Amino acid sequence: MKTIKTLLYCFAIVVISYNSAAQKRELYQIKTYNLKSESQLTVTENFLKDAYLPALKRIGIKAVGVFKPKTFAADSIKKIVVVIPFASSKQFLQLENKLAKDQEYLTIGSPYLDAAYNQAPYVRIESVVLQAFTDHPLLTLPQLDRPRANRVYELRSYESATEAIYRRKVDMFNAGGEIKLFQRLQFNAVFYGEVLSGGKMPNLMYLTTFANQESRDNHWKAFVDSPEWKSLIAMDKYKNTISHIDILFLYPTDYSDY
Numbered sequence: 446m447k448t449i450k451t452l453l454y455c456f457a458i459v460v461i462s463y464n465s466a467a468q469k470r471e472l473y474q475i476k477t478y479n480l481k482s483e484s485q486l487t488v489t490e491n492f493l494k495d496a497y498l499p500a501l502k503r504i505g506i507k508a509v510g511v512f513k514p515k516t517f518a519a520d521s522i523k524k525i526v527v528v529i530p531f532a533s534s535k536q537f538l539q540l541e542n543k544l545a546k547d548q549e550y551l552t553i554g555s556p557y558l559d560a561a562y563n564q565a566p567y568v569r570i571e572s573v574v575l576q577a578f579t580d581h582p583l584l585t586l587p588q589l590d591r592p593r594a595n596r597v598y599e600l601r602s603y604e605s606a607t608e609a610i611y612r613r614k615v616d617m618f619n620a621g622g623e624i625k626l627f628q629r630l631q632f633n634a635v636f637y638g639e640v641l642s643g644g645k646m647p648n649l650m651y652l653t654t655f656a657n658q659e660s661r662d663n664h665w666k667a668f669v670d671s672p673e674w675k676s677l678i679a680m681d682k683y684k685n686t687i688s689h690i691d692i693l694f695l696y697p698t699d700y701s702d703y
Contacts, residue, residue: 470577471584472531473638475600475650477571480523488557488566489525494700496554500547504540506530508584508702510635510652512598512695522568526600526695528635528652530584537574575638575650580619586703587633587654597655598635598695604648606688611647614686615639617677618649626673627653632664635703645691 480486498509510528531537544550551558557566577583589596605611618624618637627634633654640648655661668674677683697703 469532470579470582471636472534472537472641473575473577473584473636474527474529474531474537475573475575476527476529478525478527479568479571480525480566481521481568485566485568486523486525488560490698492554492557492566493525493527494698496550496557498700498702500544500550500554501529503547503549504536504543505532506536508586510598510703511698511701512600513698515597515694515696525698526693530636571644573643573650574641575636575643576641578615578619578624578637578639578649580624581634581637584636585634587635589633589654589656591656593697593699593701595657596696597658597661598697599653599655599661600650600693600695601653602640602645602648602650602691603687604645604689604691605686608647610686610688611649613682615649617683617686621677621680621683622673623677626668626671626677629673630664630667630671632668645689 478489480489493511498511501509506529508530510526512526512528514524514526531540560566603614605614624634624637635652635654637651638649640646640650653664655664
């Protein structure tokens with residue numbers, strides 16, 4: 446009897462540990478570098494490619510996405526968008542201290558890190574911190590084989606009028622089944638995240654990926670025409686949950702991890 450009780454206790458511990466791991470949700474930081482000149486673009490890209498991403502990998506952060514907007518070349522402000530996954534808040538909070546002790550990072554990144562006040566490598570850095578949705582707790586690498594320049598990565602931000610209404614929109618993705626619909630239609634979602642800190646709260650953000658613009662448009666048509674979506678938007682609790690949408694079309698750089 447004692448042996449059986451011991452086995453049951455061990456099994457319960459394993460189940461609890463498994464459930465805890467299953468519920469663990471990543472954090473994401475989206476860093477947007479705003480640049481106004483080609484020289485700033487060169488310095489910042491060299492820093493990201495040769496110093497920053499290798500240093501993150503030495504810390505154990507592997508799947509870092511680096512993107513540029515699909516915009517006109519004549520735009521006055523250039524942007525680089527970096528998506529960094531963190532296994533925990535502790536890893537996020539310790540990042541800068543660990544980078545400060547990485548001599549290789551400090552040496553290779555010195556043109557950027559030690560830039561003079563009148564030769565700054567960027568105009569500003571914007572930062573948004575998110576926590577993964579419960580129904581998509583970990584970042585998923587997209588399965589695309591088309592040339593990177595042709596790919597479309599769609600970063601969406603959904604704002605809500607109030608915090609309570611925002612919670613209903615998040616619920617629509619999770620319990621409501623919107624994530625499952627995206628999965629069925631193969632939207633290749635990288636992440637879905639609740640914004641914990643940012644300039645447009647309350648809001649959520651998510652990143653989906655497509656082989657090209659035509660594929661993107663066809664996927665969204667299938668989404669809008671699907672019976673699941675029509676059923677969702679007919680529910681009173683999910684009506685008027687979005688007050689504003691921002692959509693940014695991106696493509697991955699050659700040194701992005703996906």
